[in-house]
Amino acid sequence: MSTATAVRTRLGDLDERRLLLLATFVPLVAFFTVVWAVPIVYALGMSLFAEPTTAPSFVGLANYLDVLTAAEFPLFLWNSVLYAVSTTVFSLLIGLALALVVNQQIRGGSVLRTMMIFPYLLPTLVVIFIWQFLFDPNIGVINQWLVSYGVVESPVAFFSTSRWAMFAVAVTSVWKFGSFAFFILLARLQAIDPNLYERARVEGASTWQAFRDITLPHLRGAILIILLVRGIWMFNKFDIIYLATGGGPLNVTTTLPIRVYELAFNEVNFGGATALAGIMFFLLAAVAVVYFRAFEPEKEVAH
Amino acid sequence: MARPIHFDTVRKEYRTAGTTHVAVDGLSLSIPEGSFTTLVGPSGCGKTTTLRMIAGLETPTDGQIAFGEEEVTDQSPQDRNCAMVFQSIALYPHMSVRDNIGYGLKVQGVPKADRDDRIDEAAETLQITEQLEKMPAELSGGQQQRVAPGSAFVQDPDVLLLDEPMSDLDAKLKSELRVEVQRLHQELDATVVYVTHDQTEAMTMSDQVILLNEGRLAQFAPPGELFDAPVSKYVAEFIGTPSTNMLSATVERTDEGLALVGDGFEVTAPSDRFRDRVGESVVLGIRPQYLSTDGGRYGLVVTAEVVEQLGTEFVVHGHGPDGTPIDAVSSAFGDVDPGDRLAVGFDAEDLFVFGDDGRTICHGDALAADARSQPR
Structure with missing residues (x-):
């Protein structure tokens, strides 16, 4: 085929359908370029300069080196991983347990289901107030129980004790975000053919065997997606931690996003802040790649 | 085991x-x-x-x-x-x-x-x-x-x-x-x-x-x-296709003894079973397969409405003189058209007799045995 005919065919294909496709596609590309690609590239660009906002001077990867070699970087990274993993795993487990309970035809199941949406709907600040109140060393009901049952001798200031601050923040987060896993898993559970369980019972399977061989395989895809998106969200979570403890006491709840905020707005080091944000981005990307290779969640979704 | x-x-x-x-x-x-x-x-x-x-x-x-x-x-x-x-x-x-x-x-x-x-x-x-x-x-x-x-x-x-x-x-x-x-x-x-x-x-x-x-x-x-x-x-209605035909009749005393009298037929009834039922209405069941064009001691006129072919047999869906739906199955119905009136016959031994409560009073063999024993 000559070049001339090839060009003609290409122009000839530019019919209404293709025009419509272009007309719908181009705005989308433009939108994502403006609100995603440009800020990301701009931020990554900033990370290569010292004082990028006032008197920019190119320093290459020096900002990255500074951030990575900072004495406290391992602690912040550990805090981030600890927070993200613990809140993701526990919100998954608690969401799963509650979904299994509600999925049984129990009395009050629908009330429980409706109530489960409230933590997710409540503003983060309100959730923090609730838990600070519950954990309060003077008037909090949890401390009263702990003291009256003899678990501790004197009340514990959970949010401001270095030993318990991360625990308190994690509990608050799990309480708020557990319903996310709950609703996804409940929807999946309700889609399972009840005859499968009846067949398993007639074939002699115990409740545990039926759970392992029917329920879990059906939930696998949903669990993998929850782990992925909840894990990423919790790794990047800023508001609930910062509003509850501000990263303290003594940096025990300072995760990487909080450190980014401190660098940018307390120390006015935008180069360092963007460099650290870049490092977070690359860490998550690496984890996501390994995750997709290992579990192939897209296969599950296709089912 | x-x-x-x-x-x-x-x-x-x-x-x-x-x-x-x-x-x-x-x-x-x-x-x-x-x-x-x-x-x-x-x-x-x-x-x-x-x-x-x-x-x-x-x-x-x-x-x-x-x-x-x-x-x-x-x-x-x-x-x-x-x-x-x-x-x-x-x-x-x-x-x-x-x-x-x-x-x-x-x-x-x-x-x-x-x-x-x-x-x-x-x-x-x-x-x-x-x-x-x-x-x-x-x-x-x-x-x-x-x-x-x-x-x-x-x-x-x-x-x-x-x-x-x-x-x-x-x-x-x-x-x-x-x-x-x-x-x-x-x-x-x-x-x-x-x-x-x-x-x-x-x-x-x-x-x-x-x-x-x-x-x-x-x-x-x-x-x-x-x-x-x-x-x-x-x-009787549930088992068998097409469903058993149900003809209403009454137990009446005639010159020759008891009979089940319906629209166009009179079936001799054994007195031991029907003695106490004189005047009662009963239902006679007859399977479509037992309605034939040739023979049969009792006759019935059926107006055909729909004729279905089932392999070698034909099913005629129709109604009797009083409008009761009646089906008949036979290989001899090949040339029946809707609207045709055909005379079909049945024998007492193929009947089921049901009482008002739906229970069976007797099967055809009891009727037939009685019919044979009676002088004609």
Whole structure:
């Protein structure tokens, strides 16, 4: 085929359908370029300069080196991983347990289901107030129980004790975000053919065997997606931690996003802040790649 | 090892928000060991509930169920050696066909090598060897239906329960699987209970038929007896296609004794059975197959409305002089057109006589015996 005919065919294909496709596609590309690609590239660009906002001077990867070699970087990274993993795993487990309970035809199941949406709907600040109140060393009901049952001798200031601050923040987060896993898993559970369980019972399977061989395989895809998106969200979570403890006491709840905020707005080091944000981005990307290779969640979704 | 199944006044109610629905009511019968018994009846008559009570998936509200000497009323399904084929097929979607068939053995702790031997053997019988490594989603509906009995087959159950396993298959596949299921029954040492709403399936496959009517036992008998000696009008109407014709008549005293007098016929009635019923109205049942154009002692005029060809036979759907719907089946109706009036005849020995309450008063043989004994 000559070049001339090839060009003609290409122009000839530019019919209404293709025009419509272009007309719908181009705005989308433009939108994502403006609100995603440009800020990301701009931020990554900033990370290569010292004082990028006032008197920019190119320093290459020096900002990255500074951030990575900072004495406290391992602690912040550990805090981030600890927070993200613990809140993701526990919100998954608690969401799963509650979904299994509600999925049984129990009395009050629908009330429980409706109530489960409230933590997710409540503003983060309100959730923090609730838990600070519950954990309060003077008037909090949890401390009263702990003291009256003899678990501790004197009340514990959970949010401001270095030993318990991360625990308190994690509990608050799990309480708020557990319903996310709950609703996804409940929807999946309700889609399972009840005859499968009846067949398993007639074939002699115990409740545990039926759970392992029917329920879990059906939930696998949903669990993998929850782990992925909840894990990423919790790794990047800023508001609930910062509003509850501000990263303290003594940096025990300072995760990487909080450190980014401190660098940018307390120390006015935008180069360092963007460099650290870049490092977070690359860490998550690496984890996501390994995750997709290992579990192939897209296969599950296709089912 | 096959075991008989005994029902003793079994009752099952469902309570929802104040209303009580009785699904099965006072069911007492014994299914012989090793038999092929069919539970049949219209939708909502309690046949699936009965089957699920045998499996242990439902617990009776009242009464007892026993397998042989062993009472199983409150036993969990896991403790009964039953196998069940569900209407929805219920293959585990994330397991291969092999794992699906072998799942029961796996949870019972049968070693893998032993399991595979039994699966291969079952697959050969069911002709699904090529499908063993596939996933259920890769199979067509008919293939899935073939796989479903496989797990029942390898488990060597005492009781095999089938819940309308062929309800959504085409006629050809149905007749193939019908043979398959019967072969399964011959090879397994199990009591088979089969649920269907299709009375043709019930009549062709089973040793015993349990016909239910709104949760109550209508009749429990071998298929032939159900056909020839129905105990009630309900049984006569449900069993047999087309449905049994019902002609109304009254018991009257005539010069020659008692007679059942209807529109256009007068059937001599034995006085011992009808002496106390003079003046009562009764219903005469006559199967469409027993209405013939040649012969028959009693006559009836039928106006044809629709003529259907069923292979070599023709079914005439019509009505009698008083408008009662009447069907007739014969190979001689080939040239009947809608609107034609045909004279058909029947004999007393083919009649069923039902009382006002729907119960059978007597079958044709009693009428015929009496007719013969009387001087003419």
